[in-house]
Amino acid sequence: MYLAVSKRMLYLLAAVASATPVMGQFLTPEDTVKIPPPADIPVGPATPAAPAPAQSAPAPQPSAITPPQLDSYFADFAAYPRAKSVILSWHLIQGRTIEKRIQLYRFTEEPKVIHDISKGTLIAKMTGEINIYEDVPPSRGTYYYAIFLETGRGLEPGAFNASRNLVGPAFYQTAGADFTPPAASSQKVTEAQYQRPEFTSNEVDAEDDESDSADERPARASSERGINSVIRTTFLAGDFSGAVRKLKPFYRNSSPKVRAKAIFYTGMARYRLGQYDRALKYFEHALTRKYYRRNAEFWINRTQENLR
Structure with missing residues (x-):
């Protein structure tokens, strides 16, 4: 019986030896860690891509505005x-x-x-x-x-x-x-x-305007209204002798602008009376040349033409 058992064991050993290769087997990295193909990798739900910012319409540019003629x-x-x-x-x-x-x-x-x-x-x-x-x-x-x-x-x-x-x-x-x-x-x-x-002149130095104090401006405005009234009722009405006479009090006015206006229109009145030599003195006055510069030059030339 022992012999029969020994034979069976030999057969089994022989069968195992015939099925096993002689050289040892070595595992490759691929065999060690099986990496599934990409197609087999489970993919989670796709994250929705952030919507592209809506391209805002360009702000309307104001058209060039041409000032009315x-x-x-x-x-x-x-x-x-x-x-x-x-x-x-x-x-x-x-x-x-x-x-x-x-x-x-x-x-x-x-x-x-x-x-x-x-x-x-x-x-x-x-x-x-x-x-x-x-x-x-x-x-x-x-x-x-x-x-x-x-x-x-x-x-x-x-x-x-x-x-x-x-x-x-x-x-x-x-x-x-x-x-x-x-x-x-x-x-x-x-x-x-x-x-x-209203007869005014823009030929005024800036410092002269600034030199008037707040207390002096109302008095000057009153004086300008007064001299404008005299010019309207005399010079513009053709009363040139009356203009010469009524403008004299303004020579002593505290405002140089009012004095300049009185001197200039006295010269104009003298000119209209044919008193060209006397008119020339008023047109050449320093205040007239300062506040009525171009008017003074014009009337000086006209007066000198009449004196020739």
């Missing part, structure tokens, strides 16, 4: 007929400066459209610092006046605007003439003809 460049354009001349006065809306150039035209009939400028007569070219002119028409009659500013685009405004850059009719008669204006029903009179502009 000024329909007028002048204010208080007025004509004051006298026995021997017509006095014209005006104000530049944007202030008087030497860089600006002005043209004055005279017409024998009212101009309607800008092309009618060819029917007029260019009577003067001046700098922008002058705001008063004396015209002597060739003969008695009815006249219209227009004023323009020279610009890079040509003459402005590009039209005739009553009470802005056009005034009339102005009735001119030579000394001793018996000319009578047309009937009132046929007159095209605008309100601007009778507006009395």
Whole structure:
């Protein structure tokens, strides 16, 4: 029995030996750690991608705003007929400066459209610092006046605007003439003809304005209103002797601006009275040259021409 058991054991050992290779087996890394193929890797739920920021529409850019064209460049354009001349006065809306150039035209009939400028007569070219002119028409009659500013685009405004850059009719008669204006029903009179502009000058040094104390300004304003009233009721009314007489008290005014205005318009009154040598002294006065520089130069030249 022992022999039979031994034989069975030998058979089993022989079977095991025949199934096992002779050389030892070595495991490769791939056999040691089995890495599943990518397709087999479990993937969690996909994280939703952050939505791309919505591209905002570009903010609307403001279109360039072109300032409206000024329909007028002048204010208080007025004509004051006298026995021997017509006095014209005006104000530049944007202030008087030497860089600006002005043209004055005279017409024998009212101009309607800008092309009618060819029917007029260019009577003067001046700098922008002058705001008063004396015209002597060739003969008695009815006249219209227009004023323009020279610009890079040509003459402005590009039209005739009553009470802005056009005034009339102005009735001119030579000394001793018996000319009578047309009937009132046929007159095209605008309100601007009778507006009395406030005569001021922008030719003032900045330190002079700052030197006036708060207490002095009301007194100066009162004085300016007073002298403007005298100019309106005398000089502009043709009472030149009255202007000379009534302007004298303002020579002693505490404000140099008021004194300058009194001296300048006294010179204008003397000029209108034909007293050219005396008028010249007022135009050459230091205050006149300071506060009415370009006006003074203009009237000095006109006076010297009459003295030759």
